[in-house]
Amino acid sequence: MYIGIDVGTSTVKAAAFDAEGRELKVAARPVRLGMRGGTVEQDMDEVFGAVVAVLEEVSGEAVELAGLTGQGDGVWLLDRDGRPVRSAVSWMDGRAAELVDRWLADGTFETVFRRTGSAMFPGCPGPLLAWLDSHDPKSLDAATAAVYCKDMVFQRLTGAPRATTDVSDASMPFLDPRTRAYDNRVVELLGLTHRRGLLAPVSDPVATGEARGEGLPAGTRLSNGPYDLAACALGSGVTAPGDGLLIVGTCLASLVATTDLDLTGEPAGLYISTDRPGHWLRAMPAMVGTAALDWVLSTTRIAHDEVDALLADTPPGANGVHVLPYFAPSGERAPFVEPRLRAELTGVSLESTPADLVRATCEGIGYAARHCLEAAGLTGSLAVCGGGTRSPAWMRLLADVLGRPLRVMEGEVGARGAVLAAAERYGVALDTGAWTRSTAVVEPNPGRAAYYAKGYDDHLARLDAARARARG
Structure with a gap:
């Protein structure tokens, strides 16, 4: 038995696989997000408790090894014993x-991107640590490490004497992708030199340890990383330059494998360092994916299992209803x-139906994905995974909007x-071809793809106008 642990933003999962990569059992637990006035926090003890609970459901006597992944970015402050100092941000x-706005205006934002390939956004560690340093310095004073979600879980499962991270999580925003080490000039530019000691040491390759017996049998071999975006790329077999992955999850993440480190152009997204030096994932992780549809469904009191029928109940173009799906409190990255960008719903009348709202949202998410994939440099095949793959109708719509075949990866791809x-x-030999085999290929409909190509141009025009309004 092989176990993958995926500590997601709203759901913690563990999946058990056999040696051929077949899923044997999956367990999941929801975890809460505390949202108030633009702040979003999580209780670390609740997250860890959910990890232990799902592991107890799937673990058996003969666990060969386990791998850990999880949500990236944010700030998870730990004391010297690996315990939480405050809620995770x-x-x-x-x-x-406001910090990101200031750095955008004074050139700091662009300078950091040119050095690291990371376009900062409000929820990444650089701005958050700088904000905490000004508004909650006592928490930073009490902490010995500012880590990422999976790093906290790994330390508590193994009892490692100190917290560490890996090159994938460290990629935003302090890591130099060429040296695979922290860029102290970037730390200085963000006013954090006096907090430099909080940055967790980077284990390259990823750290390993033995489980202490919580959730996993004592002595189980466990590795820490990569974080969820890079783990999904591995689980989808996206390693050849030019091939891409679209993750239709809470975050809408577009990834393209590359050996070309290009730090020119408009600063956006990031380069995720992988376990192979000289190989990166050009990542364009949009802030909101399925979370946008979830909001529409909850607001209209529509159940998730109604989505496919509703998509069939209204034509492409949603009878004139349009959605710009930028629902995140921190804007878009x-x-x-654009930290001030917000979602827009237009073209609605008394004749508009719930089906129109659902289709317009799915189309808007598809247009955002196309924008990200083009910017990331997709030239090869495209795999797709995440919760959105459970809707066959949405997958057909996405293939049409993107104008290309989708290699669908179902199940727990991150795990x-x-x-x-x-x-x-x-050094355990597994058949990666079998482990990363797609479950279906969805081809686009030529007529609908041509229609959506024009719709995409309209989406970009609406987006330009919305960005101008966001800047005031």
């Missing part, structure tokens, strides 16, 4: 938007950074990638 948090990373780290 989520990557969805918007409190540092890919393929551009699968975590296992493959652990196997590589421990």
Whole structure:
């Protein structure tokens, strides 16, 4: 048995696989997000308790090894014993938007991107640490490490004497992708030199340890990383330059494998360092994916299992209803950074139906994905994974909007990638072709693809106008 643990933003999952990559069992637990006035926080003890609970459901006596992945960014402050200093600040948090605005205006933002390939956004560690340094210095004083979600879980599962992270999580915003080490000039530019000691040491390759017996059998071999975006790329077999992955989850993440580190152009997204030096994932992780549809469904009191029928009940173009799906409190970060951007719903009349609202939202998310994938440099095949893949109608719509075939990866792809990373780290031979085999290929309809190509141009025009309004 091989176990992958994926500590997501709203759901914690563990999946058990056999040696051929077949899922044996999956367990999931929801975790709460505390949202108030643009702040988004999570209770670390609740998150860890959910990890232990799902592991107890799927673990057996003969666990060969386990791999860990989880949500990225945010700030998870730990003391010297690996215990929480305060609630974790989520990557969805918007409190540092004014700092990002200031750095955009004075050139700091662009300078950081040119050095690291990371376009900062309010919920990434740089702005959040700077905000905490000004508004909650006592928490930073009490902490010995500012880590990422999976790093906290790894330390508590293994009892490691100190917190560490890996190159994938460290990629935003302090890591130099060429040296794979922290860029102290970036730390200085963000006013954090006196907090430099909080940055967790980077384990390259990823850290390993043995489980202490919580959730996993004592002595189980466990590896820490990569974080969820890179783990999903591994689990989808996206490693050849030019191939891409679209993750239709809470975050709408577009990734393209590359060996070309290009720090020119409009600063946006990031370069995620991988376990292979000289290989990166050009990532355009838009802030909101399925979360946008979830909001529409909850607001209209429509159940998730009604989505496919509703998509069939209204034509392409949603009878004139349009959605710009930028629902995050911290604005947007890919393929551009606009902290003040908000969602827009237009073209609604008394004749508009719930089906129109649902289709317009799904189309808007598709247009945002196309924008991100083009900016990331997609030239090869495209895999798709995440909760959105459970809707066949949405997958057909996405293939049409993107105008290309989709290689659908169902199941727990992040957990699968975590296992493959652990196997590589421990020298355990697994058939990666079998582990990353797609479950279906969805082809676009030529007529609808042509229609959506024009719709995409309209989307970009609406977006330009919305960005201008956001800037005041």
